[in-house]
Amino acid sequence: MKKRRAIILIIFVVICLGSAISLLLSWKALSVSYYEYYNEKIENAFKIVQLSDLHNSCFGEENSRLIKRIEEEKPDLILMTGDMLNGYEDRTDIVTDLIKQASQIAPVYYSLGNHELDYMENQENGGMLEKKLEDAGAVVLEKEYIDTVIAGQQVRIGGVYGYVLARDWEDGSEQRFMEDFQDTDRMKILMSHIPEGLLLWKSMEHWDVDLVFSGHAHGGQMRLPFIGGLYDPEEGFFPTYTKGMYECGKGTMVLSAGLGSSNGVPRINNLPDLVVCTVESGEQK
Numbered sequence: 001m002k003k004r005r006a007i008i009l010i011i012f013v014v015i016c017l018g019s020a021i022s023l024l025l026s027w028k029a030l031s032v033s034y035y036e037y038y039n040e041k042i043e044n045a046f047k048i049v050q051l052s053d054l055h056n057s058c059f060g061e062e063n064s065r066l067i068k069r070i071e072e073e074k075p076d077l078i079l080m081t082g083d084m085l086n087g088y089e090d091r092t093d094i095v096t097d098l099i100k101q102a103s104q105i106a107p108v109y110y111s112l113g114n115h116e117l118d119y120m121e122n123q124e125n126g127g128m129l130e131k132k133l134e135d136a137g138a139v140v141l142e143k144e145y146i147d148t149v150i151a152g153q154q155v156r157i158g159g160v161y162g163y164v165l166a167r168d169w170e171d172g173s174e175q176r177f178m179e180d181f182q183d184t185d186r187m188k189i190l191m192s193h194i195p196e197g198l199l200l201w202k203s204m205e206h207w208d209v210d211l212v213f214s215g216h217a218h219g220g221q222m223r224l225p226f227i228g229g230l231y232d233p234e235e236g237f238f239p240t241y242t243k244g245m246y247e248c249g250k251g252t253m254v255l256s257a258g259l260g261s262s263n264g265v266p267r268i269n270n271l272p273d274l275v276v277c278t279v280e281s282g283e284q285k
Contacts, residue, residue, distance in 0.1 A: 029271050029272065030059055030065060030069055030271070030272050031271035031273055031274065032069065032073075032273075032275075032276055033243070033274070033275050034277075034278075035245045035254055035275065035277040036277070036278050037211055037245070037252055037254075037279050037280070037284065038280050038281065038282040038283055038284045039187050039210055039211070039279060039284065040282065040283060041185070041186070041210070042153045042155075042187055042279065042280075042281050043152070043153070043281050044153060044281070045278060045279060045280045046076040046077065046150045046279050047073065047074065047075045047276065047278050047279070048075060048076070048078075048079060048189075048276070048277045048278075049070055049073055049077070049078050049079070049275065049276055049277075050078075050079045050080075050081060050213050050254065050256055050275035050276075050277065051066075051070075051080050051081070051084070051102075051256075051275075052081040052082060052083065052113075052193075052213075052216075052258045052259065052273075052275070053084070053215045053216065053256070053258025053259055053260055053261075054080075054083070054094075054095065054098070054258075054259045055084075055085070055086050055115070055258075055259075055260035056084075056085050056086050056089060056091055056094045056095070057094075057259055057260030057272070058094060059259075062097055062101075063094070063097070063098050063101070066259075067098070067101045067102065067105075070105055070274070071105055075105065075276070076106055077106055077107055077150055077157075078102050078103075078106045078107065078108045078109070079108075079110075079111075079189075079191055079213050080095075080108060080109070080110045080111070081111050081113070081191045081213050081214060081256065082111055082112055082113020082114070082115070082116060082161065082193030082215060082216070083113035083215065083216065083262070084098075084110075084115075084116070085115060085119060087115040087116070087117070087118025087119040087122065087123075088263075090123050090124070092119075092129065095133070096135075096136040097136075099133060099137050099138045100136050100137055102137075103136070103137030107148075108137055108139065109139045109141060109146075109157055109191065110133055110139065110140045110159070110191075111141055111159030111160070111161065111192065111193060112140070112142050112159070112193065113161065113194075113216065114161075114193065114194075114216075115262065116129060116161075117161065130142075141159030141160075142161060143159075143161075143173055144159065144177075145157060145158030145159070145177075145180075145181050146158075147184070147186060153187065154186045154187070155187050155188075155189060156181070156188045156189070157189045157190075157191070158177070158181045158188070158189070158190050158191070159190070159191040159192070160174055160177055160178070160190065160191075160192050161192070161193055161194070162174045162192075162194065162197070163194060163196060163197025163201070163203070164178060164192055164194075164198050164203055165197050165201065166203045166205075166207070167179075167206070168206075169201075169203070178207050181209070182208040187211070187279075188209050188210045188211070189210065189211050189212075189213070190209050190212045190213070191212075191213050192212055192213070192214050193214060193215055194214065194234065195212075195214035195215075195216060195241060195253060196232075196234040196235060198212060198214070198253065199214070199246055199248055199253050199255070200234075200241060202248060202249070204248035204249040204250075204253065205248060205249035206249070207249070208250060208251075209251045210250075210251055210252070211251065211252055211253075211254070211277075211279070212252070212254070213253075213254050213256070214253055214254070214255050214256070215255070215256045215257075216233070216234070216258075217229065217232045217233070217239065217241070217243070217255065217257070217258075218242075218258045218261060219258060219273060220232060220239060220242035220243070220270070221261070221265060221268070221270065222267070222268040222269060222270060223242075223268070223270045224269070228242055228243075229242030229257075229270075241255055242255070243255055243256070243273065247284070252284060254277055256275045257270060257271075257272075258273055259272040260272065
C-alpha cells in the first residue's frame with residue numbers, strides 16, 4: 001500500500017512539474033515556425049517575419065530577446081498582423097517600442113486586430129492609436145494597400161480587418177477594398193487578422209490573393225498531442241485551422257499561433273510563435 005501511494009505521489013508530482021514547465025515555456029519561450037512559399041511572379045527570394053497577437057507580452061527587457069531573434073533571421077519585411085496590444089489596457093508603449101526597434105531591421109507593416117479596434121473605441125485618446133503606430137515607424141494598413149519593391153520584386157501589400165467574405169455573402173467596404181486590392185499583376189500579400197472567413201469559409205476561393213498572413217486563433221490556446229489546438233474564439237472547440245500553412249483557392253495562408261494571450265488566459269503546450277516565411281521563385285509546392 002505504501003509503495004502504491006508513493007508511486008501515485010511521484011506520478012502526481014511529475015504531472016504537476018510537467019504542467020508548470022509547459023506553462024512557463026508557453027509564456028516566455030520563443031519558437032520559430034519556418035515556411036517556404038513559391039510564386040512564379042518573382043525572381044529573387046526574400047524573407048518575411050510575421051509577429052501576431054503579442055497582447056503586450058515582453059520577451060526580455062524591452063522585448064530584447066524577440067528583437068534579437070528577428071535580427072538573426074535578417075528579414076526583408078516585417079508584418080505585424082493585429083492584437084499586438086490589449087484593448088482593455090491603456091498601454092501602447094510596449095508595441096510602439098517594439099516597432100521602433102523592428103523598423104531598424106526591416107520595413108514594418110501593421111494591420112489591425114480586434115484588440116486594436118477595441119482600444120480605439122474604448123480608451124481615452126484611442127483614436128490616436130494609428131498615429132502612434134505610424135510615428136513609431138510602422139506603415140498601418142486598414143482597408144488600404146501599398147505598392148512597393150522588395151529585393152527587386154514588385155509587390156503589393158494590403159491590410160484588412162474582418163472576415164473578408166465573398167461578395168455573394170456580403171457587399172461592403174471589405175469587399176470593395178478586395179476588388180481594388182486584387183487588381184494588379186504584382187505579387188499580392190495580404191495581412192488579415194481573422195482567418196476564418198478566408199480559410200474556413202473559403203472566401204479565398206473568391207479573391208485573387210497570393211499570400212495571406214493571419215493570427216487570432218492563438219494556435220488553439222492549448223495544444224493537445226496528436227490533436228492540435230483546443231479552442232478558437234470563432235469556431236469553438238477543436239477548430240479546423242489554428243497554426244500552419246494552408247492552401248485555398250489560388251492562394252496560400254500562413255496562420256500564426258501568436259506570441260501572447262489576453263485576459264490572463266494561459267497558453268498550454270503552445271510556445272509563442274515567431275513566423276519566418278521565405279518567398280521564392282517557382283510554382284507553389
